[in-house]
Amino acid sequence: MPYVMVPVPEEHVQEVMQFMLRTLTRASQEEWDQENITRIFSEVDEISKTLLTHLARATMTGEEVFEASAAKAVQLSNRETTAIVRELNEVSREENRPSLIARRASVEVLPNGRSTERFAIVVEEEVAPLILEAEKADLAANPLPGSGG
Numbered sequence: 001m002p003y004v005m006v007p008v009p010e011e012h013v014q015e016v017m018q019f020m021l022r023t024l025t026r027a028s029q030e031e032w033d034q035e036n037i038t039r040i041f042s043e044v045d046e047i048s049k050t051l052l053t054h055l056a057r058a059t060m061t062g063e064e065v066f067e068a069s070a071a072k073a074v075q076l077s078n079r080e081t082t083a084i085v086r087e088l089n090e091v092s093r094e095e096n097r098p099s100l101i102a103r104r105a106s107v108e109v110l111p112n113g114r115s116t117e118r119f120a121i122v123v124e125e126e127v128a129p130l131i132l133e134a135e136k137a138d139l140a141a142n143p144l145p146g147s148g149g
Helices: 010-028 034-043 046-061 067-073 078-094 128-141
Strands: 102-109 115-122
Touching: 034 128, 046 067, 046 078, 046 115, 046 128, 067 078, 067 115
Parallel strands: none
Antiparallel strands: 102 115
């Protein structure tokens, strides 16, 4: 690929270089497929599976899951939930794939007129059905105790 030199104001050079590195990294990543999602899903612990399926279901229904509500759903603290997200995304980096869980900021206007930033955690729309299919395969292979399967 040929290179093009583009003038960049000095105060933005570092920012542009970081943008270029992020873009090149994303371009070299492989997309998730069912085989790899199923393999990763079978390797992670139960609480990670619970978080992944909770977020995948929310994505499929168009629901936003904020960090605090995700922690409540998996019955952990915010800090523990954040650690799980970090671990799952580290697996993604090791696999040279996009992050399994993304963090999205949104601004909420409070009743007093001030605004605050809230963070939702999501799985991408393309990955959510793959996770739910991996959950089905995992439950078929390893029925939960007391599930009658």
